[in-house]
Amino acid sequence: MVLTVEGLKKSFGAISALSDGRLSLMPGRVTALIGENGAGKSTLVKILTGIYQPDAGSLRLDGVERVFAAPQVAQAAGISAVHQETVMFDDLSVAENICAGHWPCHTRGWRKGMIDWTALLAQAQAVLDRLGVSLPLQARCGDLSIAQKHLVEMARALCHESRVLIMDEPTAALSHREIADLYRLVRHLKTQGIAILFISHKFDEIFEIADDYVVMRDGAFVAEGQIADTTTDALVAMMVGRAMGAIFPKRSVPIGAPILEVRGLSHPTEFEDVSFTVHAGEILGFYGLVGAGRSEVMQALFGLTPVSGGEISLDGQTLRVNSPKDAIAAGIAYVPEDRQGQGAILPMSIRDNITLPLLERITGGWLLSPKNEGAIAETFARRLAVKAPDWHCRVDTLSGGNQQKVVIGKWLATTPRVIILDEPTKGIDVGSKAKVHDFMSDLVAEGLAVILVSSELPEVMGMADRIVVMQEGRPYGSFERADFATNPAQGAAMLARAATGG
Ligand SMILES: Nc1ncnc2c1ncn2[C@@H]1O[C@H](COP(=O)(O)OP(=O)(O)OP(=O)(O)O)[C@@H](O)[C@H]1O
Ligand SMILES: [Mg+2]
Known part of the structure; x- marks a missing residue:
């Protein structure tokens, strides 16, 4: 010893x-x-x-x-x-x-x-x-x-x-x-x-x-x-302290009209010619190795990275996103992978973090209503099973996984049309992971479109209706749920090969 x-x-x-x-x-x-x-x-x-x-x-x-x-x-x-x-x-x-x-x-x-x-x-x-x-x-x-x-x-x-x-x-x-x-x-x-x-x-x-x-x-x-x-x-x-049920509670939801369409999106160095469409009620997975350019594409959609070409449209209307403000206004939310650096404001409370992007809505442009704010924060914190003594405690006193849940809650609370989740369950324990997945199913059932970026094959395969595989900055292919879910072992091998260029 x-x-x-x-x-x-x-x-x-x-x-x-x-x-x-x-x-x-x-x-x-x-x-x-x-x-x-x-x-x-x-x-x-x-x-x-x-x-x-x-x-x-x-x-x-x-x-x-x-x-x-x-x-x-x-x-x-x-x-x-x-x-x-x-x-x-x-x-x-x-x-x-x-x-x-x-x-x-x-x-x-x-x-x-x-x-x-x-x-x-x-x-x-x-x-x-x-x-x-x-x-x-x-x-x-x-x-x-x-x-x-x-x-x-x-x-x-x-x-x-x-x-x-x-x-x-x-x-x-x-x-x-x-x-x-x-x-x-x-x-x-x-x-x-x-x-x-x-x-x-x-x-x-x-x-x-x-x-x-x-x-x-x-x-x-x-x-x-x-x-x-x-x-x-x-x-x-x-x-x-108890037995666990199914890990991926994928529910079948009717897929509706296209919401977000991306055509030939390019960046000077990070990615090239990326095209895809996400529909209402659909979870679109993005799989690939770290460095394949998935996060960079998402950052471009959210106005964090300038693009060198291509077109983004929402509900058939061409969209200009030059900043996250434009993206939020259009109804796009982005939960970044680096939640420490880009996500939570650590010295602020859980409540204030969750309601931060909504201030305008809660206040009606006028006075803050702490009661209203508290109610919203509580709803989201509960649904994601944030473990904390109360919603007033500072985010930096939470455990790593619970800080991550606060950031997810913060963006979900903006009730967007399209939500981009970049590695949403990284650092999250098994029980809470099922809660996050269940929440994703709720979102699509409400008619939202979800983009799920994940390096975890069981997660994308479990949750996505369609998977785009990216390789070195280019979309390598797109796979339908029937292609990978019917025989998971074969599906996993196929996706892994697509990601590594085999
Ligand atoms: N500085 C602090 N002030 C107040 N509470 C704290 C502080 N540090 C940790 N805690 C609390 O102690 C508990 C244990 O936290 P800890 O970070 O050790 O969890 P963990 O097992 O590492 O979780 P995770 O898997 O999420 O990283 C949590 O409830 C957390 O909120
Ligand atoms: Mg920890």
Whole structure:
């Protein structure tokens, strides 16, 4: 046993985030920590890494009772972490971020004490080599994609001589290939005797990479065991405290008239000649690898990215979208993939976040009615199962998955004609995921058109009426539900081939 914690407690004011945190990590083994959104996983991680101090409980490293009074202390003891929320200095370079806190300095000569840039670059490169990934070392971190930012975080965690590596939903923003690289890396670290704690909501990953599991529910330890002795159903039942029904509640809804039509949409660098139509009552899936250009197309539809050509029309009328304001006015809503960066306003309350895009409607252009606002926020927060003490609490005090639900609620509340959901269930637990899908079915039943961008094949196959597969900025093909849903195994293989160009 490298690291053992018992009876960990942590409260924030009246809110108990953790009431009985319990965990043991062994060298050379991967332990999966699983639990619903808000179960206390990230809080436990923050205690292990010295970011939070527990109110009670014990932490032993190699059998010796320890207190990690600050993150540096935990790090010096060999505990590294890749956190759920990327913590990055956007204005610094990739190399500077990777070696943050240990920039090498010249030790002699007139530059003594100054940063040794050559050594810094070499050090960062060495870590990337160990990871087996390539990144532009001198690029500004703020300009990287989310996936690349995660790799920088991972590299930073490995910059230290770690004995324990904690990964809080590390694959949430990675492509299939990057995930495969991550698995390779994890296996390699195992052979070096590193103990790994892996947090994920994806069961296929847990079964692929973990040796042991620990289940948490409502801030407390529920069960532990070996992955080889359990099943997904058993784990889900322990997580939610009951058995779960169907994961994708696809309902059949009559498909109506075309709402949004896109013809030959092009961007100077990101995508080319994209055409598709979405009808009332239809869920149109967009599948592809990370980097295939799906998000960029959606950002263009929402007026966030200028296009170099093509036409967008809504209800047969040509539409000019030069800004999100135009898109919202036309009835297009967009729930971005990067909900931290583009989605929620963290220091504001749940209520204010959800009602923000609707202010004009609620006030009738006049006075704010807090009662009205509260009612709207409550409806959406409930339908998405946001776990929070009340609708007045700040979004930054919610767990990662619950923050995501607030952003989805915020855009759904605008009652658009077309709603674009970019990876809507990333970071969302199984139970809440079914709620989000159910909500999507409600929306189309009300006559909305939904565009679902997802890298998760079971999700697009489960929910979409039609799937557009994109590959390197171009639509590779479009598939009807009958083509992929009749024989799911064949359908999945067909879509995966289309996405990779096979
Ligand atoms: N700083 C804080 N102030 C108040 N409450 C907090 C704070 N941090 C966490 N909480 C609460 O503690 C609970 C546990 O949150 P935590 O982030 O540990 O959940 P999690 O298991 O990581 O969930 P997810 O899967 O959504 O990431 C949540 O109910 C959350 O609202
Ligand atoms: Mg979390």
